[in-house]
Amino acid sequence: NAGVTQTPKFQVLKTGQSMTLQCAQDMNHEYMSWYRQDPGMGLRLIHYSVGAGITDQGEVPNGYNVSRSTTEDFPLRLLSAAPSQTSVYFCASSWGTSYNSPLHFGNGTRLTVT
Amino acid sequence: GDSVTQMEGPVTLSEEAFLTINCTYTATGYPSLFWYVQYPGEGLQLLLKATKADDKGSNKGFEATYRKETTSFHLEKGSVQVSDSAVYFCALSTEAGTALIFGKGTTLSVSS
Numbered sequence: 001n002a003g004v005t006q007t008p009k010f011q012v013l014k015t016g017q018s019m020t021l022q023c024a025q026d027m028n029h030e031y032m033s034w035y036r037q038d039p040g041m042g043l044r045l046i047h048y049s050v051g052a053g054i055t056d057q058g059e060v061p062n063g064y065n066v067s068r069s070t071t072e073d074f075p076l077r078l079l080s081a082a083p084s085q086t087s088v089y090f091c092a093s094s095w096g097t098s099y100n101s102p103l104h105f106g107n108g109t110r111l112t113v114t
Numbered sequence: 115g116d117s118v119t120q121m122e123g124p125v126t127l128s129e130e131a132f133l134t135i136n137c138t139y140t141a142t143g144y145p146s147l148f149w150y151v152q153y154p155g156e157g158l159q160l161l162l163k164a165t166k167a168d169d170k171g172s173n174k175g176f177e178a179t180y181r182k183e184t185t186s187f188h189l190e191k192g193s194v195q196v197s198d199s200a201v202y203f204c205a206l207s208t209e210a211g212t213a214l215i216f217g218k219g220t221t222l223s224v225s226s
Binding site: 004033035040041044045048050056058059090092097098100102103104105106108 | 118145146148150155156157158159160163165203207208209210211212213214216217218219
């Protein structure tokens with residue numbers, strides 16, 4: 001009963017480095033999304049996907065790429081890390097749209113960019 | 115644009131006290147409204163939801179009523195416990211439903 005699994009839990013990067021945050025879900029959910037959580041800002045949507053092969057931008061997409069080659073996986077790529085990307089990242093999935101189906105969240109990845 | 119405003123924290127209460135966390139929203143149409151809770155070191159989990167005006171969502175002793183006339187969805191609990199200490203997020207989703215729009219979160223700390 002894994003739900004949404006995010007790896008790694010913690011990561012420290014230097015400015016300019018690249019990395020991929022992994023997200024996998026075992027609930028056969030079509031909808032997946034990435035949020036970042038910053039103090040005093042709540043959660044903000046980075047990218048989302050409504051199914052394999054389909055992705056779109058959210059509120060704060062700059063500096064991030066995503067792809068969705070399978071239903072289960074939705075990795076988030078940082079191409080050239082910047083200190084402004086220091087944040088806690090959450091992946092979420094749902095069986096339907098956020099209007100009528102609850103989001104299931106992973107436990108987050110805490111990223112620090114120095 | 116669509117937005118959610120919730121009361122600033124932190125909220126500090128003694129065990130068995132009454133809790134209210136205010137939440138108001140701005141949205142076109144008829145959004146669905148949610149409360150999510152985040153316990154330390156964990157992701158968010160759905161606490162309760164309401165999908166139409168005058169609906170009351172409830173779970174684990176928490177309640178919130180969808181008030182369209184005041185565009186509000188205040189969270190209440192009659193008697194809080196230490197285990198309720200967490201961050202609470204109010205959120206909405208419009209009918210387009212591509213994502214949730216979150217408030218900034220309210221930290222609740224309950225002491226025994």
